[in-house]
Amino acid sequence: MIATCAAAALALAHGAQGWRWAMAGALSGLAVGVKPTAAPFALILIAAAIWIDLGEARKFTRTLWLTLGGAAGGAIWLGYLLITGSLAAWWSIMSDYNAAYMTIARQPLLSLVAEPSVIIALAAAALCCWVAWVRARASAPRAEIALLLMAGAFAACAALTYVLQGKGWTYQTAPAGILGIIAFGAAIVALGRLTRMRLLVLGVAGAVLGAMTLGGLRFQLSDAYAAHQHQRLAFVADMAAALETLPPAMKVQPLDTTDGALHAMLEAKRAGASPVIYDFWLFTGTDAGRAKSRAAVLKAVEKADAAVLMTDLGWPEMTSGFARIREFKELQAILDRHYTLVSEGRRGRYGYRLFAPS
Secondary structure, three states: OHHHHHHHHHHHOOOOOHHHHHHHHHHHHHHHHHOHHHHHHHHHHHHHHHHOOOOOOOHHHHHHHHHHHHHHHHHHHHHHHHHHOOHHHHHHHHHHHHHHHOOOOOOOHHHHHOOHHHHHHHHHHHHHHHHHHHHHHOOOOHHHHHHHHHHHHHHHHHHHHHHHHOOOOHHHHHHHHHHHHHHHHHHHHHHOOOHHHHHHHHHHHHHHHHHHHHHHHHHHOOHHHHHHHHHHHHHHHHHHHHHOOOOOOOEEEEEEOOOHHHHHHHHOOOOEOOOOOEHHHHOOOOHHHHHHHHHHHHHHHHOOOEEEEEEEOOOOOOOOOHHHHOOOHHHHHHHHHHEEEEEEEEEOOEEEEEEEEO
């Protein structure tokens, strides 16, 4: 979603028409509400509206439209949270959860920068800056220069936010990949006006994009990738089958570090016993956040009318899952006194245990 909103905002944010800047602002405001990593894109748009001269003297009006659009986009997201009763949960995620999330399971900086999508985005950003300089020397229209600079800045910020998140997950590469390709396209279109450079740039860009695409495609078609996906699906199927043996309508408290337990609960049509899904909320973050999460889990399992589904996925570190629950002594004591292990299984590195009230 962040990549889609950013790409659409970039396509809209040019010219003097107020509605274009308002729509760009609305998309940016909505994206920032969903995930704060979209904030750099909104800041770039504000800078563009204020400082980049597009050949017209209505900078104030353009900035006002952008601001009003951003407020409207944020209001849409806020309204959704209020209607669904999710405002408190959203704020908890924006504060306690994100504070912990940014510090756990970070990958080495070199491996993050070496991600193909990041390389594409940074290369595209550098190319946009160079093309903007070349076109400026050739007295190109200021609107063209502005678009090149915005496209390059969007691509660079997408790469930066991926590195700052630090997890190295594939879905987080989407903004860098999409905006990098768009920035490459903007640079190629501008260079298309320079006949001598056209074939060279097209060849280089095509080679880089082809290598990125074919490299990822080769991995996804490999036997190792297929075996890994089969293992994950089989693991979820095992948990779902175990959940279906529980009494009808019994709720489940997941103690998980990814989405495996949640996926199994959805497959088995089981509701959660508390708002807590990921068990690292119980061990990381602020003292207040941990206490609140632990209290919610204890309240759910002390009633003895909910099952407990615990996974061991080796994330964010290899002591996750079963071993970590021992640190939550109050929960471990309840499991020992009032619960029985009714099912357990393992698929490679993925393991689970299902506890039901005795």
